[in-house]
Amino acid sequence: MTDIRIVSYRRDLAPAFQQLNLDWIEWLFVVEDADRKVLGDPERAIIAPGGQILFALDADEPIGTVAMIRYSVARYELAKMAVASSHQRRGIGELLGAAAIAFARDAGAETVFLLTNSSLAGAIRLYERLGFRHGVDPDPPEYARADVYMELPIGRMAS
Numbered sequence: 001m002t003d004i005r006i007v008s009y010r011r012d013l014a015p016a017f018q019q020l021n022l023d024w025i026e027w028l029f030v031v032e033d034a035d036r037k038v039l040g041d042p043e044r045a046i047i048a049p050g051g052q053i054l055f056a057l058d059a060d061e062p063i064g065t066v067a068m069i070r071y072s073v074a075r076y077e078l079a080k081m082a083v084a085s086s087h088q089r090r091g092i093g094e095l096l097g098a099a100a101i102a103f104a105r106d107a108g109a110e111t112v113f114l115l116t117n118s119s120l121a122g123a124i125r126l127y128e129r130l131g132f133r134h135g136v137d138p139d140p141p142e143y144a145r146a147d148v149y150m151e152l153p154i155g156r157m158a159s
Helices: 013-028 033-038 042-047 092-108 123-129
Strands: 005-006 052-058 061-072 075-083 111-118 133-135 148-153
Touching: 005 092, 013 033, 013 042, 013 052, 013 061, 013 075, 013 092, 033 042, 033 075, 042 052, 042 061, 052 092, 061 092, 075 092, 092 111, 092 123, 111 123
Parallel strands: 075 111
Antiparallel strands: 005 052, 052 061, 061 075, 111 148, 133 148
């Protein structure tokens, strides 16, 4: 894994963001309208409002991605995390998650939350290792498949 590096969003990586996510969503679930909105125009949905998309590159090949969606100055959502099946179980998800949390902390966030599905036991264990704790979603989820809410306090309030 020595050639793996984490980079910020570039326009030329937008197709990889979309495909990496479609690969796992189509395999396990159904692509929803909310997915299409974010994956179809990540610059408008994530970057322009102050979020970020990070990529794990193996040499120059995008093999993983994660988004930090800004909901407010203090609150971000960790979303759209995907690692190519060829590169799973190598710690890449943890690298991406840690980099995404660092982005949110540097941006002044106090809380990062995520939504996932209870059938994704490996992902839930990863989120727990990153410090996320199970909670109750204060808002109705945008995704039908989202039945697990997790939250991570960071920033000044968590120090």
